[in-house]
Amino acid sequence: MSDKKIKNIFVQGKIEPAFIADSIAKHSSKTGIGGHSIFMGQVRKDEIAGKLVAAIEYTTYEPLALEKMHEIREAVFAKYPLSCMHVYHSLGTINAGEICLFVFTSSAHRKPAIDACSEVVERLKAELPVWGKEIFEDSTHQWKENM
Structure with a gap:
């Protein structure tokens, strides 16, 4: 592993739209970048066994x-x-409709940014030890399966 510092990707609560906008705006001075790719994960209000998901509580x-x-x-x-x-991932309770994951990659050209962003998202889902508990509107809950 390299000597690079381990970055903290976790934020408490939802990822605010203003934070995302500010992150994007900060890159306007980086004129060697020609392509960005962004993925934002949002909590869905899924219906499971007749109950609606109100939120997901993320822990790690x-x-x-x-x-x-x-x-x-x-x-x-x-x-x-x-x-x-x-990369930013929420911890704590995130309501349906709120952003819980923000991945932002940049490169001189679009293809590497797009491909890298996609790979990071897939690897996070498969490898990162973050667990989500679905909280239903009736206050019951169950552990979420990653899909």
Whole structure:
């Protein structure tokens, strides 16, 4: 593993639209970038067994999750010619309709940014130890399956 510092990707609560807009705006001065790719994960109001999901409560063991995210970050940077990558994942209770994941990749050209963003999202879903408990409108709950 490299000597690069492990970045904290976790935020308490939802990811605010203003934070996303500010993150995008900060890149206007980086004139070597020609393409960005953005993924935003939003909590769905799924119907499961006749009950509606009101929110998801996300939890993790941060030291393990951050180490895994660092491994993913390093592998993706080694594979694609990226200028930068930003990943933010919510912890705590996130209501249906709110943003819980924000992945933002940038490169000189669009294809590496798009491909890297897609790979990061897929790897997060498959490898990052973050668990979600679906909270239904009737206050019952169940652990969410990653799909």
